Amino acid sequence: MPARVDYAIYADSDLSILTIRERETLILKMQGLSTVEISKKLNCCRQNINALLLKARKKLDAPQPNPDIHRRKNIDYTQYANYDLSILTKLEQTFLLEKISGKSYREIAERHHSTITSVGTLLYRAHKKLDNLYD
Structure with a gap:
């Protein structure tokens, strides 16, 4: 038993x-x-x-990985809080704003009926666009 x-x-x-x-x-x-x-x-x-x-x-x-660490590098999304997000698509803006507010990839994915991979991809594209614009 x-x-x-x-x-x-x-x-x-x-x-x-x-x-x-x-x-x-x-x-x-x-x-x-x-x-x-x-x-x-x-x-x-x-x-x-x-x-x-x-x-x-x-x-x-099971030991859990730190969800705040991006696979490519540790990205602090709060740095984009005061950026002009108009160059981003609506979905990139939405996901980025939710990530800035502290939501996890999983929470964003569930809220928008998406996948964690899609959230990660869109956030990565958004941060690359903003970094290229402001660097």
């Missing part, structure tokens, strides 16, 4: 790294619902609930 998991240890974890479904399932489990109750509430089978909980735990237990 597998060991019982104390889901309370995840109460202070950053759940933004989870998918919406993993987060929803984990929150219900932390509230004390059984997998049977969660499966009824979310209208899916127990096996899916167990799989979602396992994925969520693996993600939360």
Whole structure:
């Protein structure tokens, strides 16, 4: 028989790294619902609930990379707060303003029904355009 998991240890974890479904399932489990109750509430089978909980735990237990570090280099997007953004496309402007306000790539992607890769690409293009204009 597998060991019982104390889901309370995840109460202070950053759940933004989870998918919406993993987060929803984990929150219900932390509230004390059984997998049977969660499966009824979310209208899916127990096996899916167990799989979602396992994925969520693996993600939360793994060491997380710093999301503020851009792959190419560490970019401080707040430096663009007072720049004229009119040379950027509307989407580049929108994403850049949200990044300046402190949102993560994941939060921006979820809000605009986009991918993290697309957010990164548009932010990279925006910062390159602005750097070339102001350097």
